[in-house]
Amino acid sequence: MKSLAELAEIREKNRSKVILPDGSKNLRVVVGMATCGIAAGATPVLNTLVEGVKAEGIADKVAVLQTGCVGVCQYEPVVEVYEAGKDRVTYVRMTAEKAERVLKEHLVGGKVVEEYLITTAQKA
Amino acid sequence: MAKTSLYDTTFCKTQQRLALRNCGVIDPENIDEYIAMDGYRALGKVLTEMTPDQVIDTILASGLRGRGGAGFPTGMKWKFASGNRGNVQKYVCCNADEGDPGAFMDRSVLEGDPHAVVEAMAIAGYAIGADQGYIYVRAEYPIAVKRLEIAIDQAKKYGLLGKDIFGTGFNFDLSIRLGAGAFVCGEETALMTSIEGKRGEPRPRPPFPAVKGLFEKPTILNNVETYANIPQIILNGAEWFSSIGTEKSKGTKVFALGGKITNTGLVEVPMGTSLRHIIEDIGGGIPNGKKFKAAQTGGPSGGCIPAEHLDTPIDYDNLLAIGSMMGSGGLIVMDEDNCMVDIARFFLDFTVDESCGKCTPCRVGTKRLLEILDKIISGNGEMEDLDKLEELANYIKSASLCGLGQTAPNPVLSTLRYFRDEYIAHIVDKKCPAGVCKKLIRYEIDPEKCIGCGMCAKKCPASTIQKTDYTAPGHKLPSMKIEQANCVKCGACMDTCKFGAISKH
Numbered sequence: 001m002k003s004l005a006e007l008a009e010i011r012e013k014n015r016s017k018v019i020l021p022d023g024s025k026n027l028r029v030v031v032g033m034a035t036c037g038i039a040a041g042a043t044p045v046l047n048t049l050v051e052g053v054k055a056e057g058i059a060d061k062v063a064v065l066q067t068g069c070v071g072v073c074q075y076e077p078v079v080e081v082y083e084a085g086k087d088r089v090t091y092v093r094m095t096a097e098k099a100e101r102v103l104k105e106h107l108v109g110g111k112v113v114e115e116y117l118i119t120t121a122q123k124a
Numbered sequence: 125m126a127k128t129s130l131y132d133t134t135f136c137k138t139q140q141r142l143a144l145r146n147c148g149v150i151d152p153e154n155i156d157e158y159i160a161m162d163g164y165r166a167l168g169k170v171l172t173e174m175t176p177d178q179v180i181d182t183i184l185a186s187g188l189r190g191r192g193g194a195g196f197p198t199g200m201k202w203k204f205a206s207g208n209r210g211n212v213q214k215y216v217c218c219n220a221d222e223g224d225p226g227a228f229m230d231r232s233v234l235e236g237d238p239h240a241v242v243e244a245m246a247i248a249g250y251a252i253g254a255d256q257g258y259i260y261v262r263a264e265y266p267i268a269v270k271r272l273e274i275a276i277d278q279a280k281k282y283g284l285l286g287k288d289i290f291g292t293g294f295n296f297d298l299s300i301r302l303g304a305g306a307f308v309c310g311e312e313t314a315l316m317t318s319i320e321g322k323r324g325e326p327r328p329r330p331p332f333p334a335v336k337g338l339f340e341k342p343t344i345l346n347n348v349e350t351y352a353n354i355p356q357i358i359l360n361g362a363e364w365f366s367s368i369g370t371e372k373s374k375g376t377k378v379f380a381l382g383g384k385i386t387n388t389g390l391v392e393v394p395m396g397t398s399l400r401h402i403i404e405d406i407g408g409g410i411p412n413g414k415k416f417k418a419a420q421t422g423g424p425s426g427g428c429i430p431a432e433h434l435d436t437p438i439d440y441d442n443l444l445a446i447g448s449m450m451g452s453g454g455l456i457v458m459d460e461d462n463c464m465v466d467i468a469r470f471f472l473d474f475t476v477d478e479s480c481g482k483c484t485p486c487r488v489g490t491k492r493l494l495e496i497l498d499k500i501i502s503g504n505g506e507m508e509d510l511d512k513l514e515e516l517a518n519y520i521k522s523a524s525l526c527g528l529g530q531t532a533p534n535p536v537l538s539t540l541r542y543f544r545d546e547y548i549a550h551i552v553d554k555k556c557p558a559g560v561c562k563k564l565i566r567y568e569i570d571p572e573k574c575i576g577c578g579m580c581a582k583k584c585p586a587s588t589i590q591k592t593d594y595t596a597p598g599h600k601l602p603s604m605k606i607e608q609a610n611c612v613k614c615g616a617c618m619d620t621c622k623f624g625a626i627s628k629h
């Protein structure tokens with residue numbers, strides 16, 4: 001990298017992928033893939049979402065990524081969905097089957113799966 | 125609308141994420157995501173707008189102190205190593221050895237935001253005049269190592285490491301060194317000897333690493349979490365950082381919250397937050413309606429904090445004043461079922477194993493401490509043993525060569541200070557009040573409650589539960605009895621009995 005301008009350019013190009021701008025129709029889905037998440041079974045969850053998004057033909061609108069640890073050990077595997085203008089959605093204790101349902105109902109259908117929310121898990 | 129997010133839970137509401145800001149947010153294997161979150165802008169800023177001395181002054185003014193244990197002011201450390209820039213080879217090192225049992229703060233930073241450490245080390249290199257850095261990571265952290273390797277590779281491809289960074293003529297390179305996981309290798313001089321390819325043993329200081337460190341060259345060593353704070357201090361300014369925290373401890377601290385607590389996990393709070401807030405509000409309190417007994421901080425070098433200090437604002441100095449220390453951030457909660465003598469023994473057993481053996485006070489002294497604790501735990505303790513423990517502990521603290529020995533007695537001293545009555549119960553009453561120390565507890569069957577079903581005898585691994593010839597009024601079968609001599613105190617019988625006939629004393 002030879003200049004700050006180059007860095008600024010990369011920042012601008014990628015900023016809207018990480019922080020979805022107002023009005024964006026895209027979704028950003030992150031799966032906690034630190035040691036804790038992987039040990040709890042996050043890998044099949046991530047794979048299900050990555051494959052599922054392709055199979056549903058929504059890969060250009062829904063980015064599925066791995067991320068580090070959000071800090072809630074006993075709720076791993078954790079999946080979070082970001083959408084512009086909405087509260088971020090935290091799904092906990094995920095499995096490949098649960099990911100399948102989140103894919104169909106939330107990522108495709110636009111409806112949050114209340115059952116798997118962290119706020120639901122904490123009430124139980 | 126229903127609350128949906130992690131951030132609607134009490135676990136997160138009062139946390140303040142600085143060191144962990146990108147963890148769980150960005151893809152750690154994609155440098156573009158780090159750059160999107162202002163990554164490498166701090167490096168760009170120092171190289172193009174600041175002199176090395178201005179960088180050091182900023183870190184000094186921020187009040188940042190080392191997050192790896194002792195809390196030494198980071199800016200001061202950099203200043204000591206900053207002389208004679210450009211004329212001597214110097215090194216920048218990162219301590220990612222994380223040896224405390226149960227700690228995983230640094231692992232989480234490396235796995236979730238490795239570029240923050242890479243960027244900060246380059247900034248440190250510019251500040252002191254070093255062109256080479258080493259990250260010392262334990263080999264048991266394969267995912268952290270892999271993500272660091274990817275991060276370094278990507279930074280090199282973008283020219284954010286290597287030669288002539290941002291066209292300023294500044295060169296900086298990074299390498300990873302794997303540690304075999306010996307606790308003592310986290311000590312700064314041992315870590316450097318280990319990077320040199322020799323056996324990781326501490327050496328006396330002075331000379332301090334700032335003068336003679338790695339390969340005998342001026343070197344700075346900082347902890348992972350310390351580095352993770354640097355880029356933001358550069359971007360947001362010293363004043364911003366020093367507005368968070370207490371008078372002498374600035375910023376936030378990450379804790380690995382574990383033990384008898386509802387929400388285990390990684391928490392980051394401003395310095396000065398009370399233990400009560402971390403345990404009761406963020407941690408959700410102690411499960412199963414049990415009572416809080418103590419919080420252990422600082423791992424094998426730290427101490428146990430009793431309920432009377434729950435409202436102390438946690439910072440470096442307050443923790444020292446109450447007989448513990450910040451350490452790297454392990455925070456283990458204990459309830460009424462934990463025996464404090466047993467806890468002291470657990471940590472001492474760890475240090476006896478991990479002592480490198482180079483100096484006698486530590487090698488022999490910690491073993492003697494452990495022997496005395498074992499004597500107390502098995503019911504053979506005498507009151508004089510308490511004085512002996514204290515005397516020996518203070519001698520080890522003052523005479524050991526490195527921090528391992530100098531802090532090893534802390535778990536014993538702090539439990540003696542706050543839980544002396546538990547030691548006395550073991551010695552005088554020959555009882556373990558928490559019912560943990562096996563030699564001091566017995567399981568007994570109440571003949572009036574026992575219906576003689578024999579379920580306990582089936583489960584007993586020692587086959588030491590026998591039929592008696594007494595049948596209680598109203599029962600059809602004779603009651604059972606535990607022959608104490610062979611009992612291994614496993615508790616299986618008590619868990620099995622559906623009639624509440626077995627109790628622990």
Ligand SMILES: Cc1cc2nc3c(=O)[nH]c(=O)nc-3n(C[C@H](O)[C@H](O)[C@H](O)COP(=O)(O)O)c2cc1C
Pocket residue numbers: 189190191192193194195196198219220221222223224307308309310311312313345346347348350452526527528
């Ligand atoms: C026995 C022993 C083990 C240590 N282990 C670690 C460790 O695992 N990680 C760490 O950062 N510091 C550890 N330290 C502290 C380091 O010696 C050193 O003070 C620290 O890495 C400096 O970085 P800081 O100023 O950023 O905290 C250990 C110290 C001792 C005496």
Ligand code: SF4
Pocket residue numbers: 308326478479480481482483484486487524525526527528529530
């Ligand atoms: S204090 Fe212990 S660990 Fe440190 S040098 Fe001496 S024997 Fe080795």
Ligand code: SF4
Pocket residue numbers: 567583584585586587588589606610611612613614615616617618
């Ligand atoms: S505690 Fe274990 S060994 Fe002892 S009597 Fe009960 S089951 Fe048998």
Ligand code: SF4
Pocket residue numbers: 569573574575576577578579580581603604620621622623624625626
């Ligand atoms: S399980 Fe309980 S009731 Fe049955 S024999 Fe054992 S002590 Fe008696």
